[in-house]
Amino acid sequence: MPQKSIRFRRANFLDTVAIKKIADKSAPYITPLPLIVYALLILLFHHSSFVVCIGKRQIGFAILIPMLTSYGWFQIAIKPEYRRKGFGTAFFKRIYSELNRPKLKALVKKANKSSLKWHKKLGFNIIGEIFNYWLLELK
Numbered sequence: 001m002p003q004k005s006i007r008f009r010r011a012n013f014l015d016t017v018a019i020k021k022i023a024d025k026s027a028p029y030i031t032p033l034p035l036i037v038y039a040l041l042i043l044l045f046h047h048s049s050f051v052v053c054i055g056k057r058q059i060g061f062a063i064l065i066p067m068l069t070s071y072g073w074f075q076i077a078i079k080p081e082y083r084r085k086g087f088g089t090a091f092f093k094r095i096y097s098e099l100n101r102p103k104l105k106a107l108v109k110k111a112n113k114s115s116l117k118w119h120k121k122l123g124f125n126i127i128g129e130i131f132n133y134w135l136l137e138l139k
């Protein structure tokens, strides 16, 4: 992974269009939402919304929802052409330390085998299932 120009930061309102484009390109692994929903999520959960950039270009985003004693991964995606190069892992590690190593929960579609493998590699365990999703936890 090229370390030099990679940057992680909290997402802001101006990232909304880029986030929406990345989400659109990441279907069906994640369900792309309308632009206005991303704008509202970033506004509501600014503390736990992040982008990863190369230079000024956003190549990934993550939105987490704060819960009582943990965070829930809402959506995370890396642009298809940047996947499997270590960016997702580096992004995760940065978010995890930025949020002070919280408990995390994630719902992963059972059909999304690559995401399940990625989460397991990061230390998540399957703790249940809800319809066609695995419920994962990282303690």
Ligand SMILES: CC(C)(COP(=O)(O)OP(=O)(O)OC[C@H]1O[C@@H](n2cnc3c(N)ncnc32)[C@H](O)[C@@H]1OP(=O)(O)O)[C@@H](O)C(=O)NCCC(=O)NCCS
Pocket (backbone or CB within 6 Å): 026, 029, 030, 075, 076, 077, 078, 079, 082, 083, 084, 085, 086, 087, 088, 089, 090, 106, 107, 108, 109, 112, 113, 114, 115, 117, 118, 121
């Ligand atoms: C899941 C995602 C965020 C991971 O980011 P990434 O930058 O591709 O992942 P990394 O390069 O950091 O990690 C790679 C590891 O994850 C797993 N992995 C990721 N993609 C994989 C694939 N297509 N097939 C198999 N394993 C995969 C492997 O364990 C891999 O390790 P390896 O290369 O040593 O085998 C990214 O693939 C993505 O955006 N996917 C589409 C959206 C999505 O599924 N989001 C999660 C919804 S729950």
